[in-house]
Amino acid sequence: MSPDRSVDLALVLDLALDVELDERDDLDALLDKAARTGVLPKGAAGARDRFEIKSRAVDARRGRVRLHYVLGQRESAAAQVAPRQVAGLPVIIVGAGPAGLFCAYELARAGVAAIVLDRGKQVQARRRDLKGLTQHGIVDPDSNYCFGEGGAGTYSDGKLYTRSHKRGDVRDVIEILVEHGAPPEILVDARPHIGSNRLPKVVTALREHLAQVGVPVHFGARVTELVRDAKGHAIGVRTAAGEEFVGRAVVVASGHSATDMLEVQARAGARLEAKPFAMGVRIEHPQAMIDRIQYGKHAGHPKLRAAPYRVAYTPADGRGAYSFCMCPGGWIVPAATEAGGLVVNGMSLSRRDSPYANSGLVVAVELADLERLGLTAQLGPMAGVELQRRLERAGFAAGGGGLRAPATRATDFVQGRGSSTVPASSYEPGLVAADLGAVLDTTALPLAARLREALVVFDRQLRGYASENAVLIGVESRTSSPVRVPRDASSLQSPTLPGLYPCGEGAGYAGGIVSAAMDGMRVARAVVAAGSRAGEAA
Ligand SMILES: Cc1cc2nc3c(=O)[nH]c(=O)nc-3n(C[C@H](O)[C@H](O)[C@H](O)COP(=O)(O)OP(=O)(O)OC[C@H]3O[C@@H](n4cnc5c(N)ncnc54)[C@H](O)[C@@H]3O)c2cc1C
Known part of the structure; x- marks a missing residue:
């Protein structure tokens, strides 16, 4: 029997390994070192092609700097669930930040239609307004570092770490970003970061992907009012231009700077705290x-x-x-x-x-x-x-x-x-x-x-x-929202305004790009679940 088979690879857990800065740190060199130092079980040495780099971090303490790697079993990439052509009454999503876009993306994975509305502009036009802001001190209340395509996350530092321990969900968000043009290193970096030169392209690719499956994103669409049905449920919105968008439910993912949107929700009956x-x-x-x-x-x-x-x-x-x-x-x-x-x-x-x-x-x-x-x-x-x-x-x-x-x-x-x-x-x-x-x-x-x-x-x-x-x-002053829009723990709807799904950082459920994206996806799953329950009841 070959010695390589004497180890059940399924039992080999993640291998942690530190290397000095001047050592080679490609996968081969790392596996050599792991074998030499006994980190890699002896019998597994011949099964090198079954390993991959899982994470890379810089460990700097008191002037001693090392690179910390975790090697693990290569996983056959779990096929990402792709968005599919959507159908049915749309979900109206206010805000094309990470929460709103990822909410629409998750809904599209379930084939559920959505319309995304944002008060700001597409990334290119938005960039010009940012110039006006930095060079001439002109603040456009609808197009700035917080408002516009991709939300506050687009022209940001673009770091993607989160304190969330939901590893599967974090991985899902990062994989979606990579699929839309973010650098693959973010899959292994312990402190993943994209940067403002690349983020706009990723956000555009995400919007184009949504458009392909039938989910439109409307810009210059500042929502000023919620529309309720005869039972008092939130089913749509009105914009400053007087347009009305009505569907099966409303997700408000308007970020921590849209205080006017908090007032819109309160006027329609949502409780704020x-x-x-x-x-x-x-x-x-x-x-x-x-x-x-x-x-x-x-x-x-x-x-x-x-x-x-x-x-x-x-x-x-x-x-x-x-x-x-x-x-x-x-x-x-x-x-x-x-x-x-x-x-x-x-x-x-x-x-x-x-x-x-x-x-x-x-x-x-x-x-x-x-x-x-x-x-x-x-x-x-x-x-x-x-x-x-x-x-x-x-x-x-x-x-x-x-x-x-x-x-x-x-x-x-x-x-x-x-x-x-x-x-x-x-x-x-x-x-x-x-x-x-x-x-x-x-x-x-x-x-x-x-x-x-x-x-x-x-x-x-x-x-x-x-x-x-x-x-x-x-x-x-704007580290996070000073207001929460409470939601029911299981339905994720406002307890005082059914049909309204408060979402993301502005509603008090996220603090950062990844957690906002994850909250958007969570809300999408709640909307889908509510739809299936309604279908069963009918
Ligand atoms: C300069 C800067 C740097 C940052 N750096 C990082 C970072 O490195 N890493 C990180 O994790 N987080 C960072 N953040 C925070 C991060 O961007 C936010 O946590 C995240 O974007 C919140 O996502 P969201 O979708 O909940 O809301 P937002 O991203 O705020 O998106 C809300 C969207 O709603 C739209 N909107 C608002 N009101 C209305 C209305 N009435 N009608 C229609 N649309 C409306 C806005 O135009 C906006 O596009 C940074 C933020 C800023 C401003």
Whole structure:
């Protein structure tokens, strides 16, 4: 009997293997090393063609940097369920972000028709409006970094990691993205990332695929009203242009910046509730500095990309600060959706080769904070939206208009004062040296104080993090939706407005591209299940 058969390969689980940066790391070399070091069971050495690389991660700790691989049994690619020609009464989907598009895609896999409506424009036309935003400070309330084809995910950092543990569902989303033109590396990278130069093509391919099976996506279609049937069920929508789209149910996947859409749902009878969120600033460093901190003497090694980081500080009272949506080699962009407000966020290209690293640095805002400020009594579930707006207006005023952003060096911020000069930045509309602490204090919440305390701790964790070359840029107010649109746990419909399926980040069920896409697919399955139940009952 050949020694290779003496091992039941089915019993060989994933093989974890670390390699030094200068070692070869193609599959052959990895299997050689696995055999040499005994990680690969002896008898399995001849069955090399049955293995593949499952994941690749960079493990950087205290200046020692290694690549961490997991090898595993090659799986015959499970055939993806393809969308098929759709038929029947359509589901009306508001929003062509990840949640709306993946909802339509999953419905099409079941052959269920949908019409997708988005207030924004297709990716190419949208790009021109983004230019207007960054170069001239003009905010188009329907076409910006948050609104338009692909939603807030299109011109973003495009990182695809999620805290979700539903591995099968995450894999499904990533595979669909690869099928529509995303780079296959995202199937194995532990921190998958696409980048804003590639995302628009992926989003377009997804929309074209939907069109082929009979699912249209209408742009320039801002929904202003929900349509209900005689039983009071949501069955359709009206747009600002007066067009009506009616079908079997309505999925609202309008994202965390469409506060007008929250009011539309409330007017039709949906219950809303306030939820905790977070606000703060963006911090920017030279990427070379972050690389040195994270990679030590290995910084600049060709196998290493721009280094990410993550920081978090939780003091005894539980109210600390944490980094959010860190963008290595990225740009800070103006993500406002309303004139007179300033919001910053981060994006990057696939190469992540800008000389800057930026990250949100935010502090949690709890429901008790909104109550203490009297906002809950005044505005009910929209209290958090008002707080976001106040901060955004204060940021806009401190920047002096034109979407210039107020900025303070980390060293000055920690000392509780403004800066008179600020370093060069990736933020194209420009920075204004200011006192960002005072801007944060306009909320009457101790956001600045919390950030100050946290920065001192972060500087100890990552030496130089709060140094002269680090600049805080305001304001980061839209980390997640401050409002939830509750839904029934099993039907996923609004308990007070049957037929309405609140979906994605804007409804409070996702935080990021992948989780929004997964929520869209989950909602689609709930709509299909409701349809089958109705069919059985008939
Ligand atoms: C600059 C930036 C960078 C980001 N980087 C990342 C990242 O790297 N990784 C990550 O996971 N997440 C990132 N995010 C967050 C991520 O984009 C969102 O979590 C995700 O897009 C949410 O998906 P969604 O489909 O729920 O909503 P959205 O993507 O917000 O989509 C909502 C859509 O609804 C449309 N809409 C709104 N109101 C109406 C209306 N009344 N009528 C018709 N249409 C309407 C909008 O035009 C929009 O297209 C980033 C966000 C921004 C702004």
